Each structure stands twice: as structure tokens, then as C-alpha cells.
Amino acid sequence: MRTMLVDGIASGPLMVLSEPLSFWGGVDPETGTIIDRSHPAVGESVAAKVLYMPYGRGSSSSASVIAESIRNGAGPLGFILGELDEIVVTGVFVANALYGTRVPVIVAELSDDTRGPILVDARGARSVEAH
């Protein structure tokens, strides 16, 4: 399986979700705020972050909400997934095609000491030194 699922480039603070998140019903696409009350990160925002998720969850509408959040500039800068999630790939692929964004989606494991900021590009995902 290829690890670079959707080509692109992102650089920004890392946000690690310990539990999977359904974007639909879980994220407000206007602001990027997590609204799923059962999610440990409820109230935090995915906007302008490189987002790590172990895998996606729930609704197939999440592809739309991901695309809508990217259209609004309220979505993640890039996605790092613990395993392949086609719904994330679909939402990002369509948003990139429609809006000329270059949001990457990559499969990679995070080690426990990984801290932001993080760079995701064709070479993979890696920590970069903060200046």
C-alpha cells in the first residue's frame, strides 16, 4: 500500500487525537471546532493543525464536512492517519481538486515523543525544529 495517499504539503503544529473522530457530527466546518461531546478533544479546534487520527469513524458524510472545512479555511493543514481511511482521502482529494489546495494525507505511525511542529510532504511526515 502506498503511504502517501493524497499528495500535498503541510507544515504546522501537530494535533494528536487519541480516539478516532467522525468529522460529520464531530467538527463544525465553519470553525474547525470539535463538537462531538463524547470525544476527549471536544472544544478544541482542528483548524490550521496537522491532524493525527488512528483511523476515521462513523458517517460517510465526513467526506463532505472535511471538504467544507477546507473550503472555509477551517480544516486541518494535513492528515496523518494510523491506517488507510478512504473517507478522509475522498474529502481531501475533492477539496484539493475544487479549491486548488494541497492538503496531504499520509499513513504513518507516531512515536510517543512526537511533538509539533510537523512537516508533511512527499518525503513523509517528520518533526521540524521550532525556531
Added chain:
Amino acid sequence: MGGDHPPDAPVGQEVVLTAADRDMLEGGHGSGVAFAMGLVVKLAEVTGAPGLVDISGAHIDGCLYHGESGIDYVEHLVDGGAKVAVPTTLNVSSLDLLHPDLYRGSTETATAAKRLMDLHVALGCEPTWTCAPYQLPARPGQGEQVAWGESNAIVFANSVLGARTNRYGDFADLACAITGRAPFSGLHTDEGRAATVIVELDIDESWLGHELIFPLLGHWIGMSCGKGIPVIIGLDARVGEDDLKALGAAAASSGATAMFHAVGVTPEAATLDDATRGREVPVLRVSGADLVAIRESLGFARSRLGAVSVGTPHMSGAEMRKLADMIRGRESAVPFYVNTSRSVYGNVGADVTGALDGFGVTVVTDTCTYITPILGDVEGAVMTNSAKWAHYAPGNLGVDVAFGSLAECVASAVSGRVELDDPFVS
């Protein structure tokens, strides 16, 4: 990660396209079809599909309005001259076209939502507006290749009908419908349908016949089995489609379940060996205490009752008749909503609709109470028999939820208080 993590396999398997696939991809059928094929090929690439497979039908989830991006996508396809290539049904939308007065949102959003619906019909989709396309007269049979969106419909198609679909997100379902093709990977293949985890019920026999076992077990499976394919041992062979619907819908909202087997119940699990294809897989045990804990997490509000909403996924004809028998001659003290499809509602008959009217039921078609503003300001908890509704409504609507059986929902509606008497109440 943690240091450099170069992609170890930048491109995996090459997807082999037929001449017809390539023609679509390269614009021979117009720019709309080319765009759709680009997405289908991308999904084939990432899932390691060797090629694409013909589909005989599709179900589209993208007609529910989430913002301008949905309109932009479908408009792009319509402007590019695309039409669906196979019979294609449509999921719930944001509006009830049969009862437009129920919608309490802004006119602006309603106009955009209607435009998104019209664009899908312009592509040649059928205006079915239901999340339960498996309740429509024409539904796919065992072994049939389809491309379905809507998580509960996906799990029902694979598990109960034995039809074959991957878990298509918005956009992807429509791209498959327009090209008539889907990536030949995952649940489209024999190998991809094998059970990956055994779920053994360690539950009191007397509980197994209770209707709440299905949504509670489904919710537990979604939480516990990740993207795996569970095979359940111990379900009663007489379990009906509506119970399997509740199980699948719950699993697909609490987790990413796209298929389950149940030994002696579902079509590809005559035996445990059939389901696992003879492989050794891990075993999970679910106890009564696990289900009591799930019940608690789904909402235990014992406060004042503000409203009741049932029929998520859309109520079947059988469920409507069961409800009618429970409520005939009684009256609800609170607003009581029943979500169903225009197809089911149009066929239930005057006896059922009369009972619903007498009880004071508000029938919602084409949409659902947890995805669009219908309830308005509710004073008190909203009760539901749907684990899916209970899972999503607090985030979507900001309401407190009380979860219970259909009988508990009816008893509570009559008294105006949350009345719980099922065995899963701790």
C-alpha cells in the same frame, strides 16, 4: 515517525484500467465523467485494487447539505455533462419536501439545500430521499456489486443483503454511479469479506430476546472492533431485518463497521468457518455489564421529557405497524416524531396513519430530526430508540438524550416523563 519517515512504497500496485476506463479518465465522455473517474482511480490506487469492477446500482449520501462544497462538486459534474450510468437512489436531504413547514432553519440554507437536491436529480438520480434504501422495492441481491454511501445502508447491504460495497464517502459514491465502476478491493472481493474478529455473547438468555440488545450490541461492536469485520455467535436465528438494521446502524456510528456476520443469521455465515474462511481470528466476549455500560453512555436523562424521536434509520413498514398497535387510542403528552421514507409512508395504509394522527405523531419524511432543524427549542430531554440518534444528536442539536426501547418511548410520551423498565437499566 518521530524522525524521518520516508514513504517506503511511494506507489503500490499499479491499477490496471480497461480501454473504456481510460477513455473516461482521459475525457472521452466529457470533463464531468473524467473528474469522477479520477476519484475512482485514486481510491483504487490507495486501496491496492488491481482494477475496477462494474456496479449495478448506487446509493448517494451527498444530497444532504453541509455547505457550498457539496454544491460545487455536483455542479462541476453537471456542468461537465455527466449523468449517472446505473440506477441510483438518494439518501436523506436537509428538507422534508412533503412537509416543508417542519423546517425551522434559515431560508438561505433551505434554498441551498434544495439546489443540492435538484442538482442530484439533474444527474439522473431517483428522488427517494431515504437512508434505508434497502426498504425500497428494488434492492440488490446477494453477490451484487454496488457502490453505496450512508454508513447504516453500507453495513446493511453487506451484512444482511449480501450485496458488495465498500464504505464510500460522499463524492465517491456519486463518482462510482457516474462511471458505473468501483475499485475492486476490500468488501467487493471474496477475501475482503472474511470475518476478522469473533464476538461471543456472554449474556443472560432472557436478555437476548429484548429489542435493545441490537442497538447496544451494535454500539459496543463499533467501539470494540475498529474497522474489522466481526462475526457474532449467539444471536437468535429468528432475528428480523429491523433488529439487524438497528445493530448495524449503531456499529457504523460508534465505529467504522462496514460489515458484520452473525452465524446462522446473515447470508455469508451459515457456519463460523464460512464467515472466517477457516482462519484463526481473535475472540472478544461481550457481557451483560458491557451492554449496561453502553446503555448508560447513550443517555440516561431521567429529567422531564421534551420530545420523542424514533425512526433512525428510517422506520420500515413493519416498525410503523408495530408502533401503530402500541399507540392506537392513546395520546402523546409531548411532540412525537417518526422519521420514515416517502415510499414506506405512502404504503402503510390508513389504519396506521390514523393511529399516528390520533396519538399526535409528526411524520417526517425525506430527512431526519437529527440532521436538520425540526425539533426547535426542546424543554427537557429527547427520547429515542436509536443508538445512532443518541450518538449524534447531542453534538448536532445540543439536546440531552434518553435512550430506550420503542415501548419505553411510547410509555414516556404518554406520561410526559422518562419511563424506563428495560433490563439494561443499571
